[in-house]
Amino acid sequence: MNQAEQMLQDIVGMNTAGNHEADVAAYLEALFNQHNITNKLVKLSDRRIGVIAEIGNGNGPILAFDGHEDTVALGDMHKWQHNPLSGEKIDGKIFGRGITDMKSGLMAVAIAMVNLKKQESKLNGTFKFYATVGEESGEIGAKQMVELGLASHIDALLIGEPSGLPLVGLPKNHSSEALPGIILQENLDELIVKNHTQEQHFLEIAHKGALSYQVTSEGRAAHSSMPELGINAVEALLVFISQQKKYFESLTSIANDFLGTTTPVITEISGGEQPNTVPGHATMTVFIRTIPEVSQELIIRNIETIINQLNDTLSATLRLDITIKHAPVSSSPESRLSQIAKNVGEKILEQKLPFIGVSGGTDASQFIKVNPDMAVLVFGPGNVTAHQVNEFVYADMYHKFIKVYEEIVSQYLA
Numbered sequence: 360m361n362q363a364e365q366m367l368q369d370i371v372g373m374n375t376a377g378n379h380e381a382d383v384a385a386y387l388e389a390l391f392n393q394h395n396i397t398n399k400l401v402k403l404s405d406r407r408i409g410v411i412a413e414i415g416n417g418n419g420p421i422l423a424f425d426g427h428e429d430t431v432a433l434g435d436m437h438k439w440q441h442n443p444l445s446g447e448k449i450d451g452k453i454f455g456r457g458i459t460d461m462k463s464g465l466m467a468v469a470i471a472m473v474n475l476k477k478q479e480s481k482l483n484g485t486f487k488f489y490a491t492v493g494e495e496s497g498e499i500g501a502k503q504m505v506e507l508g509l510a511s512h513i514d515a516l517l518i519g520e521p522s523g524l525p526l527v528g529l530p531k532n533h534s535s536e537a538l539p540g541i542i543l544q545e546n547l548d549e550l551i552v553k554n555h556t557q558e559q560h561f562l563e564i565a566h567k568g569a570l571s572y573q574v575t576s577e578g579r580a581a582h583s584s585m586p587e588l589g590i591n592a593v594e595a596l597l598v599f600i601s602q603q604k605k606y607f608e609s610l611t612s613i614a615n616d617f618l619g620t621t622t623p624v625i626t627e628i629s630g631g632e633q634p635n636t637v638p639g640h641a642t643m644t645v646f647i648r649t650i651p652e653v654s655q656e657l658i659i660r661n662i663e664t665i666i667n668q669l670n671d672t673l674s675a676t677l678r679l680d681i682t683i684k685h686a687p688v689s690s691s692p693e694s695r696l697s698q699i700a701k702n703v704g705e706k707i708l709e710q711k712l713p714f715i716g717v718s719g720g721t722d723a724s725q726f727i728k729v730n731p732d733m734a735v736l737v738f739g740p741g742n743v744t745a746h747q748v749n750e751f752v753y754a755d756m757y758h759k760f761i762k763v764y765e766e767i768v769s770q771y772l773a
Contacts, residue, residue: 360448363761364754366390367466368446371455380428380492380500383462384408387469387490394473401504403492409500410490411509414476415772419484420514422696422771424764425501425722426465426739427494430457431746438748451557452751459741463752464519464760465490467740471764482772487513494722498685501722510726515696515734517767518721521741523558523756526551540718542619554710557753562704563737564697565617565716567648568687568724570655571626572662574599578675580632580639589637593630595675596641600625602665603645615650615689617716621658622648644682648718651689685724689716694734696771703766704738707759738763 360368373382384400387410391398398412409428433443433456441447443456455462472488489510491500504510541561550559576596581589610621623645630641649655659681666677691697692714704712723735740760744750 363466363470363758364448364453366470367453367458367463367757370462370466371446371458372444374433374444375429375457376432377429377493377496378404378406381406381408383428384410384490387412390469390473394476396472396476401500401507401509403500403503407492407500409492409504410488411504412472412488413485414472414479415482415485416480417485419772421485421487421512422515422517422768423487423489423510423513423726424468424517424519425489425491425726426461426468426519427491427500427722428465429492429495430460430462431495434748440749443750448754451754453754453757454749454751456750458752459521459750460745461520461739461741463741463757464521464739467757467760468519468764470761471768474761474765475768478769482768484772486768486772491722497683498720498722498725501725505725505728511729513726513730513733515694515771516723516726516736517696517700517764518723518735518737519739520721520737521743521745522563522738523560523740523742525558525742525744526554527557542617542716543713544616545713550711550713556708556710556756558742558756559710560704560708560712560738561715562692562697562701562712563717564692564714564735565615565689566687566720566723566737567618567622567650567718568655569683569685569720570647570649570658570681571683572645572659573680573682574643574645574666575678575680576630576641576675577678578637578639578641581637583635583637586637589639590674591637592641592675593638595669595673595677596628596630596643598673599665599669599677600643602669603662606661606665610653613650613652615652615716617689617714618650618687619716621650621653622718646683649687651687655684655686685720686727688721688723688727688735690735696734696736696767699770700736700738700767703770704763707763707766708756
């Protein structure tokens with residue numbers, strides 16, 4: 360392995376599956392200190408520490424990069440063909456938990472930053488590096504940085520989440536179904552024919568928001584032989600579900616060009632204690648992927664209206680609790696960041712890069728709180744093996760993205 364790959368292997372070897380990011384933060388701090396790059400640690404807890412670093416002459420806009428240090432759990436170790444903490448390189452692939460999502464993107468930018476430090480005086484503005492904690496568990500690190508005022512005045516935000524699709528093994532006669540959760544406005548077959556690499560990448564300029572809530576139904580338990588003495592909480596919840604479904608169906612006519620329509624899913628439901636008892640308590644969880652055209656505030660108000668109306672007619676009492684609220688992100692393909700990334704990326708990656716929107720979220724939902732108009736782009740090494748066993752990144756793509764990031768920053772701050 361060369362030095363860039365060794366550095367990636369180093370942080371892949373650190374198990375940061377929730378509540379363990381401090382080792383990566385210390386590694387990045389040492390790297391930046393070694394190269395005289397201004398940086399600071401942002402502590403959420405003893406084991407959860409983020410990093411902010413910056414270079415540039417300060418005489419221009421602020422371009423920021425965001426990446427997260429945490430990963431999902433390692434999963435079933437017996438299903439991995441390679442140790443998930445090894446960073447082992449085989450046949451041009453480097454394997455490891457979180458290497459696609461998103462330690463390769465994080466390290467690629469850190470290395471690009473070190474390289475750019477040598478020409479810092481030519482960077483007319485500021486390039487800021489944000490390494491966050493807890494992205495996989497609610498974007499808590501990015502939220503903390505925003506609330507502390509550490510992410511103000513950003514003009515554009517580049518996020519190094521994985522943006523690739525491996526072409527090896529992909530069946531012929533591709534259709535939109537080949538890209539679940541992605542809206543692609545160009546023909547996938549045409550892209551692949553012109554692509555002579557192992558991976559097709561995309562420029563993500565929009566992603567859906569996340570809204571999750573729990574509805575609780577409180578009734579009164581009773582013996583099933585005397586149901587008239589009880590209030591059935593499950594039946595009340597079923598009435599709500601029916602009304603909720605009608606409301607969700609009314610949203611299907613409203614769509615975003617890059618994100619499609621609002622996507623609601625009932626993800627959890629429970630109620631009752633035993634077969635011979637009228638259930639006195641029931642709960643349901645809903646997770647909604649939202650679009651800018653249907654605001655989360657509007658959805659919440661309409662759900663509250665349904666609940667209030669049912670509480671006036673039902674014997675049971677319904678209650679709404681919001682558990683997750685992350686805003687959707689939508690940027691323009693014509694933004695300066697988008698156009699620079701497209702020109703640079705197509706040249707270095709040697710492929711056409713279409714703009715897309717996706718269902719999954721990023722830390723951008725937190726950063727846009729300080730500037731809803733900032734340009735946002737998700738573009739990074741890695742692919743759809745994120746969260747899977749045998750997660751990997753192509754070594755050549757990792758190296759190319761180091762060059763991509765260097766050139767994007769150089770041109771944006773020219």
